Amino acid sequence: xxTVYDLSFDQLAERLASWGEPxxxxxxxxxxxxxxxxxxxxxxxxxxxxxxxxTGALPIGVELLDERTADRGATRKALLRLGGTHAxxxxxxxxxxxxxxxxxxxAGCAMGCTFCATGQMGLRNNLTVGEIASQVVWGRRExxxxxxxxxxRLSNVVFMGMGExxxxxxxxxxxxxxxxxxxxxxxxxxxxxxxxxxxxxGIRRLAxxxxxxxxxxxxxxxxxxxxxxxxxxxHRYPLAAVEEAIAAxxxxxxxxxxxxxxxxxxxxxxxxxxELLAPIARRLHAHVNLxxxxxxxxxxxxxxPPARIRTFVTALERAGVNVTVRDTRGRDIDAACGQLALSxxxx
Numbered sequence: 578x579x580t581v582y583d584l585s586f587d588q589l590a591e592r593l594a595s596w597g598e599p600x601x602x603x604x605x606x607x608x609x610x611x612x613x614x615x616x617x618x619x620x621x622x623x624x625x626x627x628x629x630x631x632t633g634a635l636p637i638g639v640e641l642l643d644e645r646t647a648d649r650g651a652t653r654k655a656l657l658r659l660g661g662t663h664a665x666x667x668x669x670x671x672x673x674x675x676x677x678x679x680x681x682x683x684a685g686c687a688m689g690c691t692f693c694a695t696g697q698m699g700l701r702n703n704l705t706v707g708e709i710a711s712q713v714v715w716g717r718r719e720x721x722x723x724x725x726x727x728x729x730r731l732s733n734v735v736f737m738g739m740g741e742x743x744x745x746x747x748x749x750x751x752x753x754x755x756x757x758x759x760x761x762x763x764x765x766x767x768x769x770x771x772x773x774x775x776x777x778x779g780i781r782r783l784a785x786x787x788x789x790x791x792x793x794x795x796x797x798x799x800x801x802x803x804x805x806x807x808x809x810x811x812h813r814y815p816l817a818a819v820e821e822a823i824a825a826x827x828x829x830x831x832x833x834x835x836x837x838x839x840x841x842x843x844x845x846x847x848x849x850x851x852e853l854l855a856p857i858a859r860r861l862h863a864h865v866n867l868x869x870x871x872x873x874x875x876x877x878x879x880x881x882p883p884a885r886i887r888t889f890v891t892a893l894e895r896a897g898v899n900v901t902v903r904d905t906r907g908r909d910i911d912a913a914c915g916q917l918a919l920s921x922x923x924x
Contacts, residue, residue: 579660579705579707580635580636580637580638580639580659580660580705580707580708580711581610581631581635581636581637581638581707582610582637582638582706582707582708582710582711582714582755583705583706583707583708584635584707586603586604586607586760586761589603589606589607589635590603592634592635593606596627596630598627602623602627605620605622605623606620606623606631607760607761609622609623610637610714611714611761611762611763612762612763613718614714614715614717614718616637617631617632617637636660636661637711638659638660638661638707638708638711639657639658639659639711639712639714639715640657640658640659640661641655641656641657642656642657642658642664643655643656644656649724650723650724651670651671651672651723651724651726651727652668652669652670652671653668653669653719653722653723654666654667654668654669655667655668655669655715655719657712657715659704659708659711659712660705660707660708662702663684663701663702663704663708664684665681665684665704665708665712665738665739666681666738666739667679667680667681667712667715667716667738668738669716669719669720669723671720671723671724671726671727671728671729672727673726673727674728675728675732675733676716676720676723676727676728676729676730676731676732676733677731677732677733677734677735678712678713678715678716678717678720678731678733678734678735679735679737679738680709680712680713680716680734680735680736680738681704681709681712681738681739681740682703682704682709682736682738682739682740682741682742682744682745682748682749683700683701683702683703683704683739683740683741683744683745684700684701684702684703684704684739684740685698685699685700685701685702685739685740686698686699686700686739686740686741686744687699687700687741687744688741688744688774688808688809688810689809690774690795690797690807690808690809691806691807691809691875691876692797692807692839692841692870692873692876692878693873693876694873694874694875695739695740697873697874697875697876700740703740703744703745703748704740704745704748705748706748706751706752706755709748709749709752710752710755710756710762712738713731713734713752713756713762713764714762716731716734717731717762731764732768733768733769733770734756734764734768734769734770735769735770735772735793736749736769736770736771736772737770737772737793741773741774741776742771742772742773742779743771743773743776743779743780743783744776744779746776746779746782749771750782750783750786750787753766753769753771753786753787753790754787756769757769757787765789766787766789766790767789767790767791769787769790769791770790770791770792770793770835771783771787771790771791771792771793772793772794772795772837773792773793773794773795774794774795774808774810775794775795775796775808775810775811775814775818775819775822776810776814777814777818777819777821777822778822780792780794780819780822780823780825780826781822781825781826783826784825784826784829784830785829788829788830788832789830789832791832791834791835792823792826792830792832792834792835793834793835793836793837793866794819794823794834794835794836794837795808795837795838795839796808796816796819796836796837796838796854796857797837797838797839797841797845798811798845798850799816799850799851799853799854799857800816800850800853801815801816803844803845803850804816807841807844807845816857820857820860820861823861823863824860824861827861827862833862833863833864834861834862834863834864835863835864835865835866836854836857836858836861836863836864836865836866837866837868838854838865838866838867838868839868839869839870839871839880840867840868840869840870840880840881840885840886840889841870841878841879841880841881842870842878842879842880842881842882842885843878843885844878846881846885846886846888846889847889848888848889848892850889851889851892851893851896852892852896854893854898855892855893855896855897855898856896858893858898858899859896859897859898863899864899864900864901865893865898865899865900865901866900866901866903867886867889867890867900867901867902867903868902868903868905869881869886869905871905886902890902
């Protein structure tokens with residue numbers, strides 16, 4: 578089902594003109610939607626009759642079904658119904674210096690990564706341009722409700738929620754265009770990051786379609802033998818092909834990619850894996866983000882303990898790799914990386 582966020586400004590203007598509305602009305606509604614994240618009921622400069630008509634014909638299509646908070650209110654996980662049909666999850670994370678919203682590109686995921694809660698669900702639907710963009714609008718609106726210790730203003734968008742963004746490439750690229758449109762949402766492209774398990778052709782196309790958007794690639798293993806087990810798309814796009822695509826992306830964009838790695842106890846947290854990863858990261862001039870695996874019902878192995886994390890980090894640092902251990906935000910509300918499954922809400 579299309580929502581008002583799926584429309585271009587010209588399409589909205591054409592629809593309102595067909596209803597006999599003056600030409601300036603489209604700009605009023607567009608600004609309220611994209612700049613303020615207003616609902617129709619909140620548009621005081623629009624007549625009640627038009628608000629009612631808009632609600633029926635062009636639904637906003639974002640309904641909050643449930644919400645959980647953690648980290649003293651600085652992390653908020655929302656179950657949203659989009660377009661009246663798809664239930665997905667988005668996470669808003671407030672830090673001292675920034676506010677980031679993590680959005681979904683699909684309801685579920687077909688990639689089948691064994692340790693990922695969303696991958697254990699399977700794919701239900703691709704989200705539309707408007708359904709993706711509306712999550713970011715929600716994030717901007719809700720950022721003002723975060724604790725005062727945060728900036729209370731949305732600063733970053735990461736496509737790291739449910740789904741594989743490059744398996745829904747057309748709609749994700751369309752959402753990126755809308756979010757960076759100056760007279761629309763107006764966010765700088767460098768504040769957006771697309772995460773992928775390594776869909777090599779999509780990485781190359783991202784470089785040319787949206788060269789200022791950041792890239793994060795989920796490796797999780799530095800040998801094809803292990804990656805085949807953890808990340809099934811590796812059978813189609815093995816590490817050499819993924820590295821080649823990232824190198825092409827970097828050459829075209831002159832930007833630094835990120836390598837994402839969920840540390841799994843005695844699976845991919847060995848010194849051997851670190852030593853295999855190091856030359857890849859150096860060749861790509863990549864920053865490595867490590868995060869202890871978050872537990873999921875469908876995967877019996879736990880995340881790496883602190884001692885093994887330190888050993889892995891030390892091996893990378895000694896090899897000259899820039900590495901960070903990421904904050905495990907929202908673990909107690911199943912909001913952290915790899916946990917975005919609808920089962921968390923019992924639905």
